[in-house]
Amino acid sequence: QVQLVQSGAEVKKPGSSVKVSCKASGGTFSSSAINWVRQAPGQGLEWMGSIIPIIDIANYAQKFQGRVTITADESTSTVSMELSSLRSDDTAVFYCARESGGIEAFGIWGQGTMVTVSS
Amino acid sequence: QSALTQPASVSGSPGQSITISCTGTSSDVGAYNSVSWYQQHPGKAPKLMIYEVSNRPSGVSSRFSGSKSGNTASLTISGLQADDEADYYCSSSTSSSTYVFGTGTKVTVL
Numbered sequence: 001q002v003q004l005v006q007s008g009a010e011v012k013k014p015g016s017s018v019k020v021s022c023k024a025s026g027g028t029f030s031s032s033a034i035n036w037v038r039q040a041p042g043q044g045l046e047w048m049g050s051i052i053p054i055i056d057i058a059n060y061a062q063k064f065q066g067r068v069t070i071t072a073d074e075s076t077s078t079v080s081m082e083l084s085s086l087r088s089d090d091t092a093v094f095y096c097a098r099e100s101g102g103i104e105a106f107g108i109w110g111q112g113t114m115v116t117v118s119s
Numbered sequence: 120q121s122a123l124t125q126p127a128s129v130s131g132s133p134g135q136s137i138t139i140s141c142t143g144t145s146s147d148v149g150a151y152n153s154v155s156w157y158q159q160h161p162g163k164a165p166k167l168m169i170y171e172v173s174n175r176p177s178g179v180s181s182r183f184s185g186s187k188s189g190n191t192a193s194l195t196i197s198g199l200q201a202d203d204e205a206d207y208y209c210s211s212s213t214s215s216s217t218y219v220f221g222t223g224t225k226v227t228v229l
Contacts, residue, residue, distance in 0.1 A: 035218065037165075044122065044223040045157070045165065045208050061217055062120065095164055104212045105155035105170035112164055 002027035004034075004096050004110035011116045017084040020113045022096030024077040029053045033099045034079040035106060036070060040092040048094075051079060086117045123148065123209055123221035130227040136197040139224045141209030142190060147219055149190035153212040156185060156194045160205045168207075169194060196226070204228045 007021040022034060035050040049060035053072035060068055069082045079096060094113050097106035124142040131137040141148065141156075148154055154172045157165035167176055169185035172192060182197045192211070196203055209221035 037220075045159075045210075045220040046122075047210075047218040047220060050218075059216055062215075097165075103170050104151075104153035104218075105167055105210070106157070106165070107167050107170070107176060109164040109166075 002029075002098070002108060004098060004108055006094075006096060006110040006113045009114040009116070011118065012086050014086055014088060014117055014119055016086050017082055018086060018115050019080055019082040020094050020096075020115065021078050021080045022110050024098075028077050029072070029074070029079070029098070030100075034070075034072070035097045035099065036068075036081045037095045037097055037106070038092045039095065039112075040089070043092075048081070050099075053079060083115075086115075088117050091115065091117045120147075120213060120215065120217060120219050123211060123219055125207075125209060125221040125224045127222070128225045128227065130229055131196075131199045132229045133199055133201065135199050136195060137199060137226065139194045139196075139207055139209075139226070141192040141194070141211075141221045143192075143211055143219070144190055146214040147211040148187065148192050150214055151212050152187070154185070154187055154192040155210045156183075157208045157210065158203075158205050159208065165208065199228055201228050 003025045033050045033052045036048040038046045051058040051070045058070045072079045096110040098108040156169040159165040172187045173185040
């Protein structure tokens with residue numbers, strides 16, 4: 001069973017960028033889409049975007065267009081999400097989540113990465 | 120894309136059944152059978168409970184069931200148990216080839 005292992009917590013200054021990685025452990029991404037979901041403290045889940053690593057096509061939520069970039073490195077089974085022009089309200093836990101079997105649902109989740117934006 | 124609308128909270132006694140609604144539009148919930156439901160305990164990653172409106176992944180209790188009518192999907196938890204106390208989120212694919220989550224519902228077991 002593939003697990004998703006994310007990079008560690010980050011503290012960033014306003015205006016900077018953060019890059020969070022998500023590595024498939026115990027397998028590969030195969031043809032599955034990898035999604036990124038944001039959850040601010042005490043708030044709900046927010047879909048940011050996704051990528052299908054095998055064809056390297058990314059899709060982004062309109063809210064994050066121009067500020068988020070999702071990339072994939074099949075050789076290391078790693079997907080990364082970079083968010084730029086960070087603001088204090090970007091403070092959140094970021095999750096990667098995998099679709100599989102052609103099912104449009106997030107069946108496997110990473111453990112989450114806390115990003116704190118503070119001056 | 121606006122979040123799908125869920126009640127902020129739902130509660131029930133052990134053994135009872137509760138239902139959580141998830142209302143979207145004809146561009147998301149009403150357009151596709153790709154509604155899914157997630158359970159999230161505090162400090163944990165979400166867990167898939169229902170996919171494609173009414174299907175349960177392997178390992179998820181049959182006490183969880185899903186349905187949809189028009190632009191509204193529903194999650195029913197029967198035989199409520201203490202461990203069911205958590206936040207629940209619905210999700211749907213959209214006509215823009217994106218996803219949207221619901222506002223989230225806190226389930227309290229009395």
